[in-house]
Every structure is written in C-alpha cells, then in structure tokens.
Amino acid sequence: MSDVTPLRQRRAKAGEPVLSARGLRKEFAGFVAVKDVSLDLHDGQIKALIGPNGAGKSTVFNLLTKFLKPTAGTIAFMGQDITRLDPARVARLGLVRSFQISAVFPHLTVRENVRVALQRPQGLGHQFWLGLGSLERLDARADELLADVGLTEHAGHLAADLSYGRKRVLEIATTLALDPRVLLLDEPMAGMGHEDVGHVAQLIARVAEDRALLMVEHNLKVVADLCDEIVVLQRGEIIAEGDYATVSRNPQVREAYMGTAYIEDGHG
Amino acid sequence: MRGTEKALVALGVLALVVAPFFFYPVFVMSMLCFALFAAAFNLLLGYTGLLSFGHAAFFGGAAYFTAHSVKVWGVPPELGLLIGMAGAALLGLIMGLLAIRRQGIYFAMVTLALSQMFFFFCLQAPFTHGEDGIQGVPRGHLLGFIDLYVPLNMYYFVLAVFLIGVFAIWRIVNSPFGMILRSIRENEPRAISLGYGVGRYKLAAFVMSAALAGLAGGLKSLVFQFATLTDVTWQMSGEVILMTLLGGIGTMVGPIVGAGLVIALQNSLATSQFPVTVVTGAIFMICVLVFRRGIVGEVIAFAKRYGSR
Numbered sequence: 001m002s003d004v005t006p007l008r009q010r011r012a013k014a015g016e017p018v019l020s021a022r023g024l025r026k027e028f029a030g031f032v033a034v035k036d037v038s039l040d041l042h043d044g045q046i047k048a049l050i051g052p053n054g055a056g057k058s059t060v061f062n063l064l065t066k067f068l069k070p071t072a073g074t075i076a077f078m079g080q081d082i083t084r085l086d087p088a089r090v091a092r093l094g095l096v097r098s099f100q101i102s103a104v105f106p107h108l109t110v111r112e113n114v115r116v117a118l119q120r121p122q123g124l125g126h127q128f129w130l131g132l133g134s135l136e137r138l139d140a141r142a143d144e145l146l147a148d149v150g151l152t153e154h155a156g157h158l159a160a161d162l163s164y165g166r167k168r169v170l171e172i173a174t175t176l177a178l179d180p181r182v183l184l185l186d187e188p189m190a191g192m193g194h195e196d197v198g199h200v201a202q203l204i205a206r207v208a209e210d211r212a213l214l215m216v217e218h219n220l221k222v223v224a225d226l227c228d229e230i231v232v233l234q235r236g237e238i239i240a241e242g243d244y245a246t247v248s249r250n251p252q253v254r255e256a257y258m259g260t261a262y263i264e265d266g267h268g
Numbered sequence: 269m270r271g272t273e274k275a276l277v278a279l280g281v282l283a284l285v286v287a288p289f290f291f292y293p294v295f296v297m298s299m300l301c302f303a304l305f306a307a308a309f310n311l312l313l314g315y316t317g318l319l320s321f322g323h324a325a326f327f328g329g330a331a332y333f334t335a336h337s338v339k340v341w342g343v344p345p346e347l348g349l350l351i352g353m354a355g356a357a358l359l360g361l362i363m364g365l366l367a368i369r370r371q372g373i374y375f376a377m378v379t380l381a382l383s384q385m386f387f388f389f390c391l392q393a394p395f396t397h398g399e400d401g402i403q404g405v406p407r408g409h410l411l412g413f414i415d416l417y418v419p420l421n422m423y424y425f426v427l428a429v430f431l432i433g434v435f436a437i438w439r440i441v442n443s444p445f446g447m448i449l450r451s452i453r454e455n456e457p458r459a460i461s462l463g464y465g466v467g468r469y470k471l472a473a474f475v476m477s478a479a480l481a482g483l484a485g486g487l488k489s490l491v492f493q494f495a496t497l498t499d500v501t502w503q504m505s506g507e508v509i510l511m512t513l514l515g516g517i518g519t520m521v522g523p524i525v526g527a528g529l530v531i532a533l534q535n536s537l538a539t540s541q542f543p544v545t546v547v548t549g550a551i552f553m554i555c556v557l558v559f560r561r562g563i564v565g566e567v568i569a570f571a572k573r574y575g576s577r
Binding site for chain 2: 108
C-alpha cells in the first residue's frame with residue numbers, strides 16, 4: 001500500500017458535532033486516568049486517538065460509550081445529553097463501539113453473528129415462543145453485509161474458526177448491521193497481518209463515508225492514511241490535536257513517542 | 269444430521285413410552301422429574317452462562333406450593349402444578365432481581381444465600397409442616413376424570429408433562445430470544461454494545477428456568493405424594509449441578525442423561541454396601557477429568573469429528 005493514492009478524500013468539518021465530549025475526567029481510587037478531555041466528532045469525519053500505552057485511550061473510549069461512568073464532564077450525542085445513560089441505551093441511539101480484543105460470538109456461525117445484531121432493530125429479540133425459522137428473513141441482509149466485507153464463503157463457519165484478521169472484519173460487519181451514526185473502533189488493526197491491515201483500512205474508509213468514526217490505533221501509517229484529525233493523549237491529557245502533519249511536528253508528541261524515528265517511519 | 273437427530277428423539281420417546289412395562293413406574297417417574305429439573309437448570313447454566321447455586325428453592329418450593337394447593341385447597345392436579353410453577357416463577361423473579369447484578373462466583377453465592385433463606389422459611393412456616401413435610405398429597409383426577417391413582421395413568425401424565433417441559437426449553441433455546449441468550453453467554457460486553465439490555469434478558473431466563481424447575485418439583489410432589497424439606501436444601505442445588513455437568517452442559521439431552529444416571533445410581537446403591545455419595549462423587553470426578561464436556565457433550569463432539577471425515 002503506498003501513499004500515492006490516498007484512501008479517501010479528507011473532509012472539512014461542518015455544522016454541529018455528532019458527538020461532543022466536554023471536560024471528561026475519570027478517577028480510579030484516587031488515580032486520575034483521564035483529566036479534562038474534550039473532543040468533537042463531525043459527520044463524515046475520521047478521527048484518531050493515539051498516545052503511548054497507559055495514556056488513557058481505552059478509558060476515554062469506555063467513557064464515551066458509557067461502559068465507564070465519568071467522574072466529571074458531559075457527553076452529548078446529536079445534541080442529546082447522554083452522560084447518564086447506560087451503554088445498551090447509547091448503542092440503541094446509534095453510538096456503537098468495537099473492542100480491543102476481537103469481540104465476536106465464537107460459538108455462533110458467522111452469519112448468526114451478524115444476525116444477532118440485526119435482531120434487535122428488527123424487533124426480534126424477545127420472542128421465546130417462535131422458532132429459529134422466524135429469523136430467516138434477516139438472512140438476506142446478513143448475507144449482504146457479509147458480502148460487503150468479503151466473508152460470504154465463511155457464512156456457515158463458526159466465528160471461532162476464522163483467522164484473526166477475519167474476526168476483526170466480522171466484528172466490523174456486525175457493527176455495521178446496526179447502521180450506527182457514530183462508530184468507535186478500539187484498535188481495529190491490533191495484531192493483524194500486513195495484508196489484512198490494507199484490506200481493513202479500505203473497509204474503514206468506505207464505511208466512514210456516511211457516518212462519523214473515532215478510532216484508537218497504534219499503527220501510525222494507518223492513522224496517517226485514514227484520519228482527518230488526530231488527538232494525542234498522554235497521561236490522561238490531550239497534548240496535541242490536528243492533522244497528521246501538525247501533530248507529528250509537535251515536540252511534545254515526538255517526546256511522548258520517545259524518539260522521532262517512530263512517528264516519521266509511520267508516514268514513510 | 270437433522271434426520272438422525274429426529275430419529276434418536278423418536279427412539280428416546282418410544283423408550284419412555286414402554287419403560288413402565290420394564291421398570292418400576294415410580295422409579296422412572298422420579299427420573300423424569302429430576303431430568304426436567306436438570307434441563308430447566310441447564311437453560312440457565314448452559315445457554316445463558318449463569319451458574320445458580322439456589323435452584324433447590326424453586327424445585328422444593330414448588331413442591332410445597334403444589335402439595336399444599338391440592339391437599340388443603342383441593343384444587344385439581346393440573347391447576348396445582350400451575351400454582352407451583354407460578355410460585356417458583358415469583359421466587360425466581362425476586363431472587364433474580366437481586367442476583368443478576370453480580371457475575372460469576374458472586375452470582376452463585378447470592379443465589380445460594382437466598383435459597384438458604386428460603387430453606388429457613390420452609391423450616392419455620394406452618395404450612396410446610398417443618399421436618400414432617402406435607403404428607404399424603406392426593407394425586408386426584410386429571411381434568412376431573414382421569415384417575416391418577418392408577419399407576420399407568422399417572423406415568424403417562426408425568427411423561428406428558430416432562431415432554432411438554434422439555435419441548436418448552438428446546439423452544440426457548442432455539443428461538444430469537446434464545447439466540448440473544450447465547451450471544452450474552454458468548455460475549456456479554458459485545459451484546460451490550462449491540463444495544464441489548466442484558467440484565468432483562470438474564471432476568472427473563474432466570475424466571476423461565478425457575479418456573480420450569482418448579483414444574484418438575486410440583487410434579488415430584490404428586491408422584492411421591494410428599495413434599496419434603498430435602499428438596500429445598502443446598503445439597504439439592506448441588507445435585508442438579510452435578511447431574512447437568514455429568515450429562516453435558518449446553519446440550520439438550522445431557523442433563524436428562526445425567527439426571528437419569530444419578531437417580532439410577534442412587535437407586536441401585538441404596539440397597540448395597542457402597543455409600544452413595546462416595547460413588548457418585550468418584551464418578552463425577554472421573555467425568556470432570558476424562559470427559560470435560562460431559563457424557564453427551566463428548567458423544568456429540570465425537571460424532572462431529574467422525575462425521576467431518
């Protein structure tokens with residue numbers, strides 16, 4: 001994959017942010033994991049959250065998706081205050097996340113994995129008196145989503161039997177089944193082989209076209225190629241914000257990444 | 269595969285239909301009651317991933333409710349069973365509301381504590397007659413005209429209730445709701461992130477499991493015409509775990525086979541020199557060490573390996 005052909009057209013942010021966090025703070029028994037983090041996410045935008053290990057990226061993610069309750073600060077989603085809502089409720093509103101460790105349902109088939117996500121929006125979650133045949137009408141849509149990410153031939157396999165890269169792809173397909181307004185991907189490329197990275201990066205660029213996307217990612221090349229804006233976190237605080245060029249020139253960021261080579265390599 | 273499955277189920281049902289002509293009917297009926305109890309327990313452990321250590325409260329509690337309602341209130345047996353089920357479901361709702369907030373071992377401990385409180389209630393409450401239990405429970409007439417004192421009538425009534433109960437569990441497991449339960453068992457945070465309020469699903473599964481365990485308990489009180497404190501002890505909660513693990517968790521037939529095996533062992537060892545608990549304990553250990561998936565679980569895994577070649 002080369003940088004000559006950019007994966008996507010950069011977009012300028014416009015209008016109100018879809019997701020907006022103000023002054024987020026999280027303390028764990030006296031330890032401040034995240035302090036005063038504010039960020040905005042706009043439609044059509046891909047934003048990356050980067051930073052060294054332990055910088056608080058995952059904590060910010062968990063705060064935004066309500067898996068953790070913030071000690072202070074507010075979060076608004078499409079103008080609605082969601083600071084006090086529970087995670088399932090937030091997901092139903094259209095703010096859906098993925099997980100760092102691949103989150104599939106291992107002993108369900110690949111098609112069933114996607115179908116589980118389709119069940120709730122279609123009102124087929126609580127019927128304990130119906131047979132599984134009642135779910136067949138979701139199969140067409142599930143197969144469409146699987147075709148979209150290139151998993152058609154694996155539809156009948158158990159998710160546990162997929163390669164690591166394919167599990168991550170399945171996870172994205174499952175997330176897309178909800179047609180979320182905002183997608184939060186926690187290290188989508190972690191532990192992936194070189195080929196898979198390119199494949200998934202293209203997939204992400206494609207799905208971000210009509211929604212907003214925030215990702216935590218260590219692979220700086222991916223970040224440079226994909227993201228419109230980068231937020232750098234260190235010790236729970238935002239130390240830099242902007243496009244790749246701006247951020248990579250920032251001396252504090254270079255220091256945080258211990259040596260300049262790493263971040264320049266990422267771009268090269 | 270579907271064809272062989274159907275054939276095996278038909279064969280099993282046929283075996284149960286002719287069983288009373290070869291075995292002592294009360295013995296087979298007690299097997300069926302425990303098999304239904306274990307299958308109901310497995311709905312929670314095997315298909316939702318929740319280990320309850322308090323299911324005796326539903327089994328033994330429903331036995332008291334059914335026994336009391338047919339003996340004291342004089343209701344027909346079918347209504348008595350429904351009362352037992354409703355009582356167990358209500359208990360399940362209360363216990364579930366308190367327990368599902370916790371996970372893993374804490375969930376198990378909360379259910380154990382609550383069932384012990386219920387045990388104490390049963391020991392003290394006047395209607396249960398404490399150590400004596402409710403004795404001489406009338407079997408009555410099913411739908412007003414089928415005399416359940418006739419052994420074969422009673423047997424086929426028990427078999428019918430058993431089959432209906434197992435069918436209900438099979439239906440719940442293989443339903444849209446069951447798919448969500450399985451996804452919660454597989455990966456709870458992921459199910460949450462897909463927008464499922466997992467607490468409500470777990471609670472619903474808990475109440476269903478309690479109600480079906482109650483159906484088994486109520487049925488047992490009609491079979492033995494006796495509701496006893498033994499059925500609400502924590503040992504009974506342990507026994508159903510043992511039956512389910514022995515047979516194979518997360519399989520439809522496993523708990524049924526496990527219950528059958530444990531009851532058969534208890535029955536045959538009761539008259540021998542061997543101490544029952546030591547023998548079942550030894551078999552349980554061997555099973556856990558050698559066939560981790562339980563008897564039926566291993567058979568299915570073997571059939572899959574063999575079938576894929």
